[in-house]
């Protein structure tokens with residue numbers, strides 16, 4: 848279900864930054880605390896925006912409820928931003944998937960999102 852802006856024909860999706868990594872566009876997900884990978888045409892202009900379905904594995908992700916997000920192609924490469932955020936460990940991903948939280952997961956989720 849898309850966020851309702853009163854215009855059913857033009858749903859509003861959250862805008863997130865996408866960082867090119869070859870033929871992938873990487874999006875930091877603050878709900879899953881991992882990078883989601885999307886297909887990407889390297890010829891796409893920096894600043895262009897494309898809609899993508901979210902690959903969220905957590906059921907409480909607003910990105911799932913909104914029907915995905917709009918990804919804006921950043922001028923920054925994935926290599927230059929990937930270390931700016933800490934990803935959830937496999938055990939933490941299991942907890943997140945199961946809807947469990949912890950202080951550590953709360954800290955992961957409150958990390959600033961890499962700017963476009």
Ligand SMILES: [Zn+2]
Nearest residue numbers: 876879902903
């Ligand atoms: Zn996600």
